[in-house]
Amino acid sequence: MEGEGGKGEKGGGAGAARSTLLHNAVIVTVDSESRVFRDGGLFVRGDRIDAIGRSADVLRDFSCRADEIIDLHGRFLIPGFVNTHVHTSQQLGRGIADDVGLMTWLHERIWPYESNMTEEDSYLSTLLCGIELIRSGVTCFAEAGGQHVTGMAKAVELLGIRACLAQSTMDSGEGLPARWKPYSTDDCIQSQMNLYEKHHNTADGRIRVWFGVRQIMNATERLLLETRDIAMELKTGIHMHVAEIPYENQHVMRTTDVDHGTVTYLEKIGFLQSNLLAAHSVWVSDTEIGFLSNAGVKVSHCPAAAMRMLGFAPIQEMVDAGICVSIGTDGAPSNNRMSIVDEMYLASLINKGRGAYIKGLTDPTALPSETILKMATINGAKSVLWDSEIGSLEIGKKADMVIVNPFMWTMVPLHDWISSLVYCMRTENIDSVMCNGRWVMRNRVILNLDEGEVISQATQAASKLLERAGIVIPTRMNPL
Ligand SMILES: [Zn+2]
Secondary structure, three states, rough: EOOOOOOOOOOOOOEEEEEEEEEEEEEEEOOOOOEEEEEEEEEEOOOOOEEEEEEEHHHHHHHHHOOOOEEEOOEEEOOOEEEEEOOOOHHHHOOOOOOOHHHHHHHHHHHHHHHHHHHHHHOOOOOOOOHHHOOEEEEEEEEOOOHHHHHHHHHHHHHEEEEEEEEOOOOOOOOOHHHHHHOHHHHHHHHHHHHHHHHHHHHOOOOEEEEOOOOOOHHHHHHHHHHHHHHOOOOEEEEEOOOOOOHHHHHHHOOOOOOOOOHHHHOOOOOOOOOOOEEOOOOOOHHHHHHHHHHHHEEEOOHHHHHOOOOOOOOOHHHOOOOOEEOOOOOOOOOOOHHHHHHHHHHHHHHHHHHHHOOOOOOOOOOOOOHHHHHHOHHHHHHHOOOOOOOOOOOOOOOOEEEEEEOOOOOOOOOOOOHHHHOOOOOEEEEEEOOOOOEEEEEEEOOOOOHHHHHHHOOOOOHHHHHHHHOOOOOOOOOO
């Protein structure tokens, strides 16, 4: 990627609206007509896309107004990916709970880890996670909920990407760490209102604050209903883990009068609505899929975490029922890789292979690559209630986009562009990333922070955090 014709960097001081023209690209727009320009050009002015079309037309009409002209030499230009379920606070806990059962994972590793975390830890954890997100082409993510939203917001401001941040909220539940008693319902609501007041629509509009509900077993009915009403009043979203494990459904049936699980209960109390982003939703019946669809609830499918901890989610059935399904990585201790690129590949394979699990035969036609690509882009944008501005490359939308270099051993030959993006692409192919009209990675260099320095500080913070939390990871094999 290089400037040409003497039109390198010029003008565009702090605050000035810069303009960039990219041409000679395969542009996969993911717009409502699924247009792909074989030799496409795109013009960015300030933070928005001002023109998109054939290279020759865009060059003719806009090159005189461009501060920078970039010849992509046939590379792909695609919308920035949206990761709809990620625990940025858990990045320092990567590797603390590998190959252990769910109860050990939660009670002996995750809760001690999270309850000993400081705001500075959360800041470093989010920076480290953000580096991995950017390297996999993510320009927007939905935080699943952590303790220190202010630390996350500070990191997102620096990283230069977009986020819907949420606090992890619990007003009930057994087995929580002693230092981490549940807040009262009023405190849960007030704390989130304060965070909304402080951080919503900050960082040039890149940060939005959502409401979080950790999961049904840590939420009273009053917390659910007040969260529903306040989120609706503030026109923001709610992020909640829903129907993750069979035990959760059993717990709901034991403690309420519903005959199935979480989704049936949430339907009964009137909690399901279109601003709810339900993470995982693995253990849902056909009837419950109908409830989610009718209410317009969005589902974040996290294939790696599901395979490791939860089970096969009926994603094809949800897609067939018209539910907006997007893709998330979940957190580092349940997946290890925060790469949406890997997650797209897994989402396709797992849902094809699921056929063998339920009917004795795999289904290679399940979730084809164009469906997966939409899940990671426009469906992601819909899931975070931001599709009027992001999720596809269209005139008037924000300039959130990714340059993919397919001319590497990972992707050649290119017989089928769309399937290559889903089945062949690796993070190594992600060349450059722009968010809100500004480059956050260019030629594989992260621009807004010193990556080496973050890695060093985060590594030190992680060791101290594990020590404080008393988490000891047993050694394996025979270290000498
Ligand atoms: Zn999660």
